[in-house]
Amino acid sequence: MDLSTLNDMQRKAVLKTDGALLLLAGAGSGKTRVLTYRIAHLINDLEVHPSNILAITFTNKAANEMRERVEGIIGSDAQNMWISTFHSCCVRILRKDIDKIGYTRSFVIYDRSDQMTLMKDCIKELNINDKMYEPKTVLGHISDAKDKMINSKRFKEIHQNDFRMSNIAKVYSLYQERLMRNNALDFDDLIMKAIEILENNEGVLDFYQRKFRYIMVDEYQDTNRAQYKLVNMLAKRHGNLCVVGDDDQSIYGWRGADIKNILEFEKDYEDALVVKLEQNYRSTQTILDAANKVIANNITRKDKKLWTESDLGDRIRTFKSRDEREEGDFIAHSIKKMNNDKGIEYRDCAILYRTNAQSRALEEALIKQNIKYKIFGGIKFYERKEIKDLIAYLRIIQNPVDDISLKRIINVPKRGIGLRTLEKIEDVSLIKKESMYLSLYDAENIDVSTRVKSKLREFTTLISALSAMKDVYCVTKLIEKVLENTGYIKELEKDDSIENQTRIENLKEFLSVAVEFEKTSEEKDLETFLATISLISDMDSSDEDDDYVSLMTLHSAKGLEFPVVFLAGLEEGVFPISRALTDEIELEEERRLCYVGITRAMKTLYMTYASSRTIYGKTNYSRISRFIGELPKDCLKSLNKNEPESKILKKQNSIVEKYKQRHMEKDTKDIDNKEVVLGAKVKHPAFGTGTVVAKNGSTVSIAFDNKGIKSINLEYVKLNVI
Numbered sequence: 001m002d003l004s005t006l007n008d009m010q011r012k013a014v015l016k017t018d019g020a021l022l023l024l025a026g027a028g029s030g031k032t033r034v035l036t037y038r039i040a041h042l043i044n045d046l047e048v049h050p051s052n053i054l055a056i057t058f059t060n061k062a063a064n065e066m067r068e069r070v071e072g073i074i075g076s077d078a079q080n081m082w083i084s085t086f087h088s089c090c091v092r093i094l095r096k097d098i099d100k101i102g103y104t105r106s107f108v109i110y111d112r113s114d115q116m117t118l119m120k121d122c123i124k125e126l127n128i129n130d131k132m133y134e135p136k137t138v139l140g141h142i143s144d145a146k147d148k149m150i151n152s153k154r155f156k157e158i159h160q161n162d163f164r165m166s167n168i169a170k171v172y173s174l175y176q177e178r179l180m181r182n183n184a185l186d187f188d189d190l191i192m193k194a195i196e197i198l199e200n201n202e203g204v205l206d207f208y209q210r211k212f213r214y215i216m217v218d219e220y221q222d223t224n225r226a227q228y229k230l231v232n233m234l235a236k237r238h239g240n241l242c243v244v245g246d247d248d249q250s251i252y253g254w255r256g257a258d259i260k261n262i263l264e265f266e267k268d269y270e271d272a273l274v275v276k277l278e279q280n281y282r283s284t285q286t287i288l289d290a291a292n293k294v295i296a297n298n299i300t301r302k303d304k305k306l307w308t309e310s311d312l313g314d315r316i317r318t319f320k321s322r323d324e325r326e327e328g329d330f331i332a333h334s335i336k337k338m339n340n341d342k343g344i345e346y347r348d349c350a351i352l353y354r355t356n357a358q359s360r361a362l363e364e365a366l367i368k369q370n371i372k373y374k375i376f377g378g379i380k381f382y383e384r385k386e387i388k389d390l391i392a393y394l395r396i397i398q399n400p401v402d403d404i405s406l407k408r409i410i411n412v413p414k415r416g417i418g419l420r421t422l423e424k425i426e427d428v429s430l431i432k433k434e435s436m437y438l439s440l441y442d443a444e445n446i447d448v449s450t451r452v453k454s455k456l457r458e459f460t461t462l463i464s465a466l467s468a469m470k471d472v473y474c475v476t477k478l479i480e481k482v483l484e485n486t487g488y489i490k491e492l493e494k495d496d497s498i499e500n501q502t503r504i505e506n507l508k509e510f511l512s513v514a515v516e517f518e519k520t521s522e523e524k525d526l527e528t529f530l531a532t533i534s535l536i537s538d539m540d541s542s543d544e545d546d547d548y549v550s551l552m553t554l555h556s557a558k559g560l561e562f563p564v565v566f567l568a569g570l571e572e573g574v575f576p577i578s579r580a581l582t583d584e585i586e587l588e589e590e591r592r593l594c595y596v597g598i599t600r601a602m603k604t605l606y607m608t609y610a611s612s613r614t615i616y617g618k619t620n621y622s623r624i625s626r627f628i629g630e631l632p633k634d635c636l637k638s639l640n641k642n643e644p645e646s647k648i649l650k651k652q653n654s655i656v657e658k659y660k661q662r663h664m665e666k667d668t669k670d671i672d673n674k675e676v677v678l679g680a681k682v683k684h685p686a687f688g689t690g691t692v693v694a695k696n697g698s699t700v701s702i703a704f705d706n707k708g709i710k711s712i713n714l715e716y717v718k719l720n721v722i
């Protein structure tokens with residue numbers, strides 16, 4: 001095994017395979033690389049069987065990357081190895097032995113919305129006031145308890161003198177009972193139940209303790225008590241445990257991650273070797289300086305040195321936009337330009353943001369520029385169920401013969417038209433060779449009960465009423481009517497789970513799409529709207545090509561690296577998130593998150609912020625994030641006119657930017673002009689819309705719809721391609 005591509009300290013950590021090892025080091029110093037080489041060294045040089053190794057990472061993406069990296073070194077032998085997240089590791093343990101704690105192996109895992117539903121039932125059943133005991137809050141307490149491995153019995157004992165908490169204890173206990181009756185586990189149970197099995201079944205524990213001769217945990221700073229305990233138990237027999245982490249990147253405090261785990265490790269494993277790495281191999285000097293400077297503002301941290309041999313590199317570009325749409329356009333244009341001019345591939349670029357809600361404006365901008373992208377840890381906007389449902393309604397209204405859309409929504413929300421009925425309608429439509437919707441008008445001929453017949457009639461009345469509205473109302477208004485009259489929103493409001501709240505927010509976001517369409521499109525009818533949308537959503541579900549821009553939240557970006565990184569939404573109240581503005585501890589966690597974000601970048605880093613941001617139809621004006629203010633001034637380059645770095649912060653209070661910076665406009669023009677090709681439909685600021693009929697260098701001839709043919713020089717006029 002060639003270890004010559006490691007530095008001395010890294011090699012030391014790779015070779016120290018027996019006993020305990022704590023590798024503590026800053027971002028990009030090669031911690032994960034050490035783990036990967038360690039695994040390869042164990043298998044290749046020490047002939048350890050891959051099945052004797054357990055490696056734990058924080059996200060599935062990180063697990064896949066590690067597996068790929070190991071495969072790159074040792075080939076397909078890596079397949080037998082458990083490289084997984086805590087959760088998937090526990091699921092494997094549970095699938096094998098969960099019958100030992102009263103479940104069966106076919107157990108299901110409840111997601112957040114299932115949990116909420118169950119929790120509401122429990123609260124109702126116990127007849128306690130759900131205003132005082134909000135399902136979400138109660139679930140939060142239970143989840144905390146589970147992270148600390150406190151079961152419902154213990155929970156009750158601990159809180160016996162506290163009226164409110166002992167009520168929560170009752171809910172906790174009923175909730176667990178119900179989960180068990182449904183043969184279901186929630187996410188936090190996965191770890192807790194795995195521990196329970198191991199604790200109470202010596203045979204099982206013995207099996208895994210023997211099996212896992214070598215255990216490694218990446219991103220150790222983000223483990224909680226339960227996870228620490230699990231690792232500890234499994235490693236007990238052989239004691240070959242290697243954990244790696246960086247206290248500056250601890251970003252899951254809100255999920256019970258406990259920095260004490262690092263301190264305790266040195267106590268639990270007295271002879272642990274502690275290795276520190278100080279050379280960063282990932283980023284340019286400028287990016288590293290910026291990261292170091294930002295994190296130095298945190299008071300509660302161990303000071304660390306991190307240096308690099310890399311060049312200074314480019315300065316960090318900041319860009320202030322008017323709103324989130326301009327921010328998206330700027331990012332998309334910049335990516336396109338780098339792609340055109342410098343051959344930087346889409347896969348080299350990542351856009352990171354604080355909350356999932358920020359992604360839509362970014363997605364739209366990328367779609368407009370025809371840039372492929374992939375969202376990690378979230379579903380693309382147009383692939384979301386609620387958005388697809390709504391579009392299906394609009395399609396049926398526009399085009400009643402669309403059987404596919406009809407099938408999608410005829411019973412959404414539930415209106416008592418089941419699958420059997422649907423089959424019967426389909427039969428009739430096949431015989432009569434007409435669309436299913438038309439067949440519905442013949443409800444008498446469909447072999448269903450009178451009750452169902454009247455349901456079918458209600459449905460056709462609903463759709464035909466909405467169809468009539470489409471000629472009267474604008475698209476936005478029509479969508480509002482659809483959401484209201486179909487009872488779609490009402491149905492979601494019935495159960496106010498987090499999922500449903502998100503769904504409602506997404507539907508409101510869709511209204512913003514319609515508003516935008518009406519603002520920009522010449523034809524404003526439903527048909528054109530649907531055509532526009534289907535182009536977007538079609539592109540959205542693009543093929544399996546792997547050259548795409550990565551979009552994800554900062555939390556999901558941990559451990560990853562990209563040559564070009566955009567950190568978007570650097571605004572007070574967005575990042576740092578609003579609740580951190582008044583809470584020092586939260587603020588420090590946000591700052592660590594910023595450190596994580598900055599250190600994802602290898603060569604080029606952009607930080608963007610918007611003067612105003614509309615999310616869920618609400619517009620907020622915000623100031624530039626303090627994190628930009630904390631960066632060294634000589635590392636920054638503002639891409640806004642009249643905004644040298646030193647002035648950026650002074651202008652924190654200026655809310656609406658007067659006009660777009662000129663060279664940004666030039667960028668836009670360069671790109672747009674490339675699209676002003678023969679046959680393109682364009683819009684001229686004075687002459688309106690027209691079609692390009694000839695092009696000679698930067699001069700084009702355009703046949704305007706109302707002004708005849710004119711010659712336009714693209715260097716002086718900005719045309720919008722439509």
Ligand SMILES: Nc1ncnc2c1ncn2[C@@H]1O[C@H](COP(=O)(O)OP(=O)(O)OP(=O)(O)O)[C@@H](O)[C@H]1O
Pocket residue numbers: 005006007010025026027028029030031032033034246249280281282558559560561599
């Ligand atoms: N000795 C080395 N020689 C050359 N490249 C290295 C060396 N060590 C690490 N690298 C490279 O530096 C980059 C960062 O390494 P790695 O991802 O392992 O860092 P990390 O400490 O795990 O970072 P993070 O804290 O962000 O998870 C990778 O591209 C890796 O291949």
Ligand SMILES: [Mg+2]
Pocket residue numbers: 031032033218559
């Ligand atoms: Mg790493």
